[in-house]
Amino acid sequence: MMTPLLSVSGLVTEFPGRDGAVRAVDGVSFDLARGRILGLVGESGSGKSVTGFSVLGLVDAPGRVVAGSVRFDGEELLGASPRRLRSLRGNRIAMVFQDPMMTLNPVLTVGTQMVETVCAHRRVSRRAARVEARDALGKVGIPSPEERLDAYPHEFSGGMRQRVAIATALLHAPDLIIADEPTTALDVTIQSQILGEVQRLCAETGTGLIWISHDLGVVAGLADDIAVMYAGRIVERAGVDDVLDVPRHPYTRGLINAIPGAGERGRPLHQIRGSAPSPTSRLVGCAFRPRCDRAGEACLEEPGEVLGPEGRRWRCFHPLEAGA
Amino acid sequence: MTHQEPAPTGGAVLPPDAGGEVGTSAARGDSMAGRIAAGILASPKASIAALVCVFLIGAALGAPVLAPQDPYDLTAIDIFDSRLPPMSVGYEGQRYVLGTDTQGRDMLSAMLYGLRTSLSVGLTAGLLALAVGTALGLVAAWAGGRIDALIMRTVDLMLGFPTILVALMILVVFGQGTWKVILALVFVQWAYFARAVRGAALVEIGKDYVEAARCLGLSSGRILFAHLLPNCLPPLIVIGTIQVASAIAAEATLSFLGIGLPITEPSLGLLIANGYQVLLAGLYWMSVYPGLLLLALVFAINVVGDRLREILNPRLVR
Amino acid sequence: MTGEATEVPLVRVDGVSKRFRRGTDFAERLAVRLGAAAPPPVVHALDEVSLEVRRGEVVGLAGESGCGKSTLGRVMAGLLAPTEGRVSHAGHDLASLAGDDARRARLAAQIVFQDPMSSLNPRRRVRDIIGEAPRVHGLVRRGDVAPRVAGLLETVGLDPAMADRFPHQFSGGQRQRIGIARALAVEPEFLICDESIAALDVSIQAQVLNLLMCLRTDLGLTLLFISHDLSVVRHISDRVVIMYLGRVVESASTEDLFDAANHPYTLALLAQIPSLDRRRHHFAAIEGEIPSPVNPPPGCHFHPRCPRAFARCRTERPVLRSIAPGHDSACHLNDASAEAARAVPTSTGDPT
Numbered sequence: 001m002m003t004p005l006l007s008v009s010g011l012v013t014e015f016p017g018r019d020g021a022v023r024a025v026d027g028v029s030f031d032l033a034r035g036r037i038l039g040l041v042g043e044s045g046s047g048k049s050v051t052g053f054s055v056l057g058l059v060d061a062p063g064r065v066v067a068g069s070v071r072f073d074g075e076e077l078l079g080a081s082p083r084r085l086r087s088l089r090g091n092r093i094a095m096v097f098q099d100p101m102m103t104l105n106p107v108l109t110v111g112t113q114m115v116e117t118v119c120a121h122r123r124v125s126r127r128a129a130r131v132e133a134r135d136a137l138g139k140v141g142i143p144s145p146e147e148r149l150d151a152y153p154h155e156f157s158g159g160m161r162q163r164v165a166i167a168t169a170l171l172h173a174p175d176l177i178i179a180d181e182p183t184t185a186l187d188v189t190i191q192s193q194i195l196g197e198v199q200r201l202c203a204e205t206g207t208g209l210i211w212i213s214h215d216l217g218v219v220a221g222l223a224d225d226i227a228v229m230y231a232g233r234i235v236e237r238a239g240v241d242d243v244l245d246v247p248r249h250p251y252t253r254g255l256i257n258a259i260p261g262a263g264e265r266g267r268p269l270h271q272i273r274g275s276a277p278s279p280t281s282r283l284v285g286c287a288f289r290p291r292c293d294r295a296g297e298a299c300l301e302e303p304g305e306v307l308g309p310e311g312r313r314w315r316c317f318h319p320l321e322a323g324a
Numbered sequence: 325m326t327h328q329e330p331a332p333t334g335g336a337v338l339p340p341d342a343g344g345e346v347g348t349s350a351a352r353g354d355s356m357a358g359r360i361a362a363g364i365l366a367s368p369k370a371s372i373a374a375l376v377c378v379f380l381i382g383a384a385l386g387a388p389v390l391a392p393q394d395p396y397d398l399t400a401i402d403i404f405d406s407r408l409p410p411m412s413v414g415y416e417g418q419r420y421v422l423g424t425d426t427q428g429r430d431m432l433s434a435m436l437y438g439l440r441t442s443l444s445v446g447l448t449a450g451l452l453a454l455a456v457g458t459a460l461g462l463v464a465a466w467a468g469g470r471i472d473a474l475i476m477r478t479v480d481l482m483l484g485f486p487t488i489l490v491a492l493m494i495l496v497v498f499g500q501g502t503w504k505v506i507l508a509l510v511f512v513q514w515a516y517f518a519r520a521v522r523g524a525a526l527v528e529i530g531k532d533y534v535e536a537a538r539c540l541g542l543s544s545g546r547i548l549f550a551h552l553l554p555n556c557l558p559p560l561i562v563i564g565t566i567q568v569a570s571a572i573a574a575e576a577t578l579s580f581l582g583i584g585l586p587i588t589e590p591s592l593g594l595l596i597a598n599g600y601q602v603l604l605a606g607l608y609w610m611s612v613y614p615g616l617l618l619l620a621l622v623f624a625i626n627v628v629g630d631r632l633r634e635i636l637n638p639r640l641v642r
Numbered sequence: 643m644t645g646e647a648t649e650v651p652l653v654r655v656d657g658v659s660k661r662f663r664r665g666t667d668f669a670e671r672l673a674v675r676l677g678a679a680a681p682p683p684v685v686h687a688l689d690e691v692s693l694e695v696r697r698g699e700v701v702g703l704a705g706e707s708g709c710g711k712s713t714l715g716r717v718m719a720g721l722l723a724p725t726e727g728r729v730s731h732a733g734h735d736l737a738s739l740a741g742d743d744a745r746r747a748r749l750a751a752q753i754v755f756q757d758p759m760s761s762l763n764p765r766r767r768v769r770d771i772i773g774e775a776p777r778v779h780g781l782v783r784r785g786d787v788a789p790r791v792a793g794l795l796e797t798v799g800l801d802p803a804m805a806d807r808f809p810h811q812f813s814g815g816q817r818q819r820i821g822i823a824r825a826l827a828v829e830p831e832f833l834i835c836d837e838s839i840a841a842l843d844v845s846i847q848a849q850v851l852n853l854l855m856c857l858r859t860d861l862g863l864t865l866l867f868i869s870h871d872l873s874v875v876r877h878i879s880d881r882v883v884i885m886y887l888g889r890v891v892e893s894a895s896t897e898d899l900f901d902a903a904n905h906p907y908t909l910a911l912l913a914q915i916p917s918l919d920r921r922r923h924h925f926a927a928i929e930g931e932i933p934s935p936v937n938p939p940p941g942c943h944f945h946p947r948c949p950r951a952f953a954r955c956r957t958e959r960p961v962l963r964s965i966a967p968g969h970d971s972a973c974h975l976n977d978a979s980a981e982a983a984r985a986v987p988t989s990t991g992d993p994t
Contacts, residue, residue: 043843157931187706188870192914192927199925214844217873217916221923244918258848260877261917265896268855269848269877275813276843473667532761536821539721540775540828541748554765 003074004031005208006055006176011068013047013054015279022279024050024063026232029305034175035206039219039240041255042229045276048212051229052178055210056095057085073175091121094169098181100161103168104153110137110164111149117171136167140197159190163197170201176208183218195222216255220244228252231277231287234305238312248308248319250292286317294318356557356636363635370631376624380617384440391433392418396588401428407602410609423609425598434595435614441591442618445502446572449509453571454564456510457517462548462556464518465525475518482515487574495583505584509571520563524556558636565629569622576618592618650733651694652864653718653751653832658727660688660713683936687713689888690727692962695832700858700865702879702896704872704911708935709885711868715834718866719751731832749779752825756837758817762809768795768820769805776827794823799853815846819853826857833857834866839874851878872915876900881968884908887943888935890962894969904971906948942974950975 013025025047032038042048053059055070057077070077072093077085089095097103105113114133115126124132130149137145140163153161162182169177179198183191199222202209213219219226219240226243228236228251236249247253257270274291277283283290285300292299298317305313364370383390393400405414406428413419422431464475482490494508528534529552537547576593578584580600585591590598592614599610662685666674673679688710695701695718703711716722717729720736729736731747739747755761762771772794773787782790792802798819809817818838825833835854839847855878858865869875875882876896883893884907892905903909910928930947933939939946945955954974962972 043845159931187932188872188914189706189910189927189932192925193929196925196927215916216844217918220918221916221920221925224922240921244921255844256918258845259873259918260848260851261873261915265877266855268852271848271852272845273849275815275846469665532755532757533763535721536753536755536761536824537763539719539748539751539753540824541745542775542778546778551763551766555763 002034005034005073006032006210007069007071008051008055009069009071011051011054011065011070013050013059013063013065015063017280019280023232023282024279025054025065026282027068028229028232028234029068030227030234030237032176032208032210034208035202036225037202037209037211037223039223039226040210040212040229041214041216041219041226043214043276045231045278046229047232047279048214048229049180052095052180052210052212055178056089056093057082058095087121090117090169090174091172092174093176093178094172094174096162096165096169096177096179096182098184100158100165100182101153103165104161106153109150109152110156114149114168114171117168121172132171133167136171137164139170139201140164140167141193142167159186159194162186162194166194166198166201170205170207173205174207176210177202178210178212180212181214184213184215191218198222216244216259228255231282232279233287233315234313235288235316236312236314238308238314239310242310242312246320248312248314249288249316250294250318250320251288253320254291286315292318360561360632360635364628364631367631370628373624373627373631376620377628380439380621380624381443383436384443387433387436387440391430391436392421393430393433395429395434395437395590403428407607409607422613425595425610426602431609431613434590435592435617438590438592438595438614439617439621441585441589442572442575442593442621445506445509445575445585445591446568449506449513449571449575450564450568452506452510453513453567454517454560457514458521458553458556458560460514461518461521462525462552465522465529466544466548466552472522476522479515479518482512483519487512487570488577491574491578492581492583495578500583500586502585502589505575505578508578509574512574513567513571516563516567517560520559521556524559525552528552528555562629562633562636565625565632569625569629572618572625573622592621649697652697652732653866654694654730655714655718655724656692656728656730658688658691658714658717658724658729659686660710660717660722661686661725685935686888686938687935688717688724689938691885691888691890692727693718693883693890693893695864695866697831697864698862699880700867700878702875702882703866703868703885704870704875704882705885706870706911706932708887708932710888710935711885712836714885715753715836715866715868719753719832719834720748721753745779749775749828750830751832751834752828752830753834753836754818754821754825754838757841758814758821759841761821762817762824764809767806767808768812771809771820772805772824772827775824779828781828790827791823794827795820797826797857798823799849813846814842815850818842818850822850822853822857826861830863832864832866834868836868837870840869840871847874854878872911873917884911887933887938889943890970890972891944892969892971893962894966894971898966898969902966902969904965904969904976905973906950906975907944908971910947942972 009029011025011028012023014021014023028051030038040048040051050059054065055077059065065078068078072088104110111130111133114136115129118124118129118132119126134145134149137148142148142160142163153164156164166182183194186194195218198209201207211219211222223240226238226240227234228243228249230251236243236247236252243252244256247256251272254270254272258272260269272291277287286295286303289295289299296318303315303317305315307313364374395401402415405420405424406426408414408420408424410423411419411421412423420430422435424430425434460475464472490512491508494511495504498504534547534551537551575584575591576596579591579593580597582597584593587594595614596611596618599607599614603611664682666682670679674681691714703714705711713722717724720729723737731750734747736747769788769791773791776782776790777784777787791805795802795805800816800819809820812820839850842850851874854865857863867875867878879896881894882896882899884891884905886907892899892903892908899908900912903912914927928947928949933943933946941957942955942960945951948955958974960972960974962970963976965971965976
């Protein structure tokens, strides 16, 4: 069996808080094989974004990763030297953020930034780098790329800026891209354009992709596997068909039912009562307990990860019936 | 790679909040007064400065009680005791801790009363300027268009001239007097408040709760003063503090130049001016001690004001 | 327009256009006059929009950025005066109302805003936020304000004991509920939900959406539900209106729109809705960017991106016409096939 491209195990990230350390990520484990797309789904406060940052070592101090292991192509990233991480970032692992202005410097032209990126990792002449940048812009569907290289980020529309960010991420043909809600702020038609581009590029280059989102619909269409996060933990992890057709965790079922389109028009939607706990006030035991219809005595203990058939996993003492 | 470090944690320590349950730690200590107190106590420099301010204000308030001698009481002053150095004993056996001036007045008493005058003029001018500037700033932000342009161009004009120069010109034209000095200072300082409040108000006007207030049919006056003003307080507090210090210093300058307060109400500036004439003769205490007191006052207020600016920084405030 | 309803619609806009121009000061106007500066750009937010909302119905207003749906919502509420056209409530032209009538009309239409963080005054307690307007307008006596506020909090599913708290002590979903309570406090007839659930988590969206549907039934409210999310619009609306760049392009009952959409833009939008049933879907979107409302394309606004555009689309603006009972669409293709339909009597005239 081939080594997975990315193997995260027991990842814990903490932030110091007024009443002690707050665990934004509380024991997350997943694997990503080469060329596969994983959808990391969760609502706000679930820790999905912080998971993405933790993998790349981008967690701002005073927050830090306190436990676990992140193996990229067999190499341990946690505890790696900043220099090694820098050489990997942008080169073999790239990240795309929700706000493209997190990647793009507003006072430099797009061309300057992309050339800088190329030259940071490879010994290429600036002219050759510029050609590469131009090709990358063309690949993501930006018209007249040669002229657009000399434009500033603010001269692009939101969707175009995100494409530039994606093009920048692709410059070194990374093995892994981590995308944190990159299309959430965009219109539906533009979102579809970008999803189409990303899909095509991943298929062409065999890049692994982790797509972090709160939108199950997008993830359904894009991903091969889905991991559902709640309160800092992955509560369910399986192939996309398994998760959406036969969810085992009540939260997953609740999320699916809460989406309009699942139920009849005009009928009340199934709602999950209450709201997600904030990272500062996590409960003992299963974090979903106050909102779960199936909670019982056992749920006062924290559920461990159960390994089901065909590699699917869930964390629940009272999982939904297989076939429910 | 121009990967700017992502700022999902912003200036706060936690990742984006899920919205929190009711009663989380966000509820604690969130009143502005509470935050200010906590913030000042957290900084040793600001704590000391705040103590100094409190001490000086207390001294000024208690001047009639604390001063060994009433410097305005002509019967208490003895010309024979004039120009005595600090810690000397006077004609009737009283000890002058900080010496006496050319008229025989006890320096300590004169300084206490001078502090009282300086502070009251500075505070009055500051508060009046705050009131005028805030009102005009709010009106400018709300009305927009020509009124906004008119007010803001006036503000630009006022801020373009040096403070002392304008105050000088006003006092030369209208003559001396305590209230004239205060009004001159107000005339110069309102512009700072107006500009700051207009900026803060414009930000707030863009927010949905103001639009909701309009939708609910609330009157403009109510929206301005009951909704907008409370949310524009942070810059007001900071600028107010620093402007009070500025007013005190400006009044001292004017008095030093002889066109400020009348001699019957000596402020620290006037004391410095009086002592200045004999400074080169070696009688340093008449000028230097009031000068140090003025310095301490203005400096302490400015340090507190700076700390307030950090505490009330909107980027760090949820 | 259908012309079927015999009763006066609750809210109606006729030929409403709204243009925004940045205010210029004297120096800038002078510069423009002398030719030294270009006049500031004009944003064409709304372009001859006509729409009516009947009492008791839920109209979903959908479209992407720049389509003008938020602007239209505010014009219908009376918050923004149209540059052209008229807005009427229950048959009365808003512009002609004054005094008490104007005040009543203003209170009859309330908005629930999008951003739970900025839609509540952070310095006021919840009971003041909700209770201020009814008190000021004399809808309740001073002594009755507290019970009224408590009742409203219960109606929106919050604990009345929380009336003393400040907004920051509530979660996003709870803040939206407070916003709804504030709107309900003045007893409106018409509630405009301007992307009211867009900023909430999915599980909370379901809660607030259910609340809105309950309120509609219990209080007999008329709703205008503005959203970019078509699946939510489909769920809650009786009728759906699609807008693009300041114009209404299609309007129909929910079933007709989703099952038998006519306008190419509507069809493209419907194709993009992510659905849980589409796995490993090949995303193929329509090309092109949404044009800026400062510089809309001539003729039909959608023609640069439309897969079926032809010569007439580039020059002539399509008129919103009825193509079936209760179903309006603004597309030249309908005219073409209508002509074809006239030539061939058996054709149904369905252009798709």
